[in-house]
Amino acid sequence: MDIKAYIESGILELYVAGALSEKENKEVYNLMLQYPEILQEVLDIEAAVIKLTASVSPVKNNEKTLQAIKSHLDLKDKNVKVVKMPRYNWVTYTGWAASVLLTIGLFWTLKQNNKLESEIQIANTQQQLLETQIANSKNSLEEANTLISVLRDNNITKVPLTGQGNFSNTYANVYWDKESNRIFLDAQGLPEPPEGKVYQVWSLTLNPLTPTSLGTIDNFISDNNKIFEIENSNNSEAFGITLEPAGGSETPTMEFLYTLGVVNLG
Structure with missing residues (x-):
């Protein structure tokens, strides 16, 4: 030693x-x-x-x-x-004692600084979360107001989509604003799609039967209202929703046709 x-x-x-x-x-x-x-x-x-x-x-x-x-x-x-x-001598030990006290003081200060930084970080996170919630609430309110105006508009065509085949318990509603070439799809009656699958919306003409894709609903799970605004410039005679692989399909997979509704032209 x-x-x-x-x-x-x-x-x-x-x-x-x-x-x-x-x-x-x-x-x-x-x-x-x-x-x-x-x-x-x-x-x-x-x-x-x-x-x-x-x-x-x-x-x-x-x-x-x-x-x-x-x-x-x-x-x-x-x-x-x-x-x-x-x-x-006493000078040596006075200096030594001061060093010990200084070290303790530095540790205490460091601890307090870390605590303060942690509290600031928590406060910033809470503020960001609050801002996000406010923004989401604002967006939801705007969506609700838009939908209310659509429902009260006599020029809007409502198309109920009923469940098909093995999916008879599903449903959806299309609100078609022909003047602005858009539809509002209320898909609250559809279950969450399985992983790797998405819902795809179709505009159909019946004679001959011709499907035209209006796109996939990629944010179905994250959207709480399940109301989606979709462009539609087609002369649609019916609307359908199928379950497709992520990214969508060129033609509808009929064995996974969840809902279908015909436009009342009368």
Whole structure:
């Protein structure tokens, strides 16, 4: 063991200051019993601290304090001579104590800064979430107002789409605004599509039967209202919705025809 390096490491000063853990205190104590140099160093540090304390204390009873230290270290029957070391003086230990306090202060400041940064980050996240909620609410309100105006417009054609085949429990509604070449699809009656699948909307002419894709509903799951505005410039005679692979299909997959509705031209 390099005793000199161990002494110069500063751990003995921390031992005297009571800043070590219980395990570290025990390790230092065992080394004091094993190595006289370490024991003497601890006694020198204790003496220097006592001298510093005595210099600012009205009661000076160094001998009694040293005897208490020896008793604590179980050195009653040992002839240990305390040698004063010139390099240990009150200036040295004042600086050492200030360093310890400075270190503690730095750790506390760092902890407070981290706590403050965490609180600021949480506040920013909450603000962003609130702004998103406000924006979504605004968009939902605008959509609702638009739909209300559509429903009240006598020029809007409503086309109910009923469930087909194995999907007879599904339904949807198309509100066709011919003047603006758009439809509003209310797809609340459709279940969520399985992974890798999307709903595709079709405009149909019946004679001959010709389907024209109006596009896929890629945001079906994320849209809470399930109302979708879709461009439609076709002379539609019917509308249908099929389940297709992601990206859509060129022609409808008839075995996955979920809903179908014919436009009432009368």
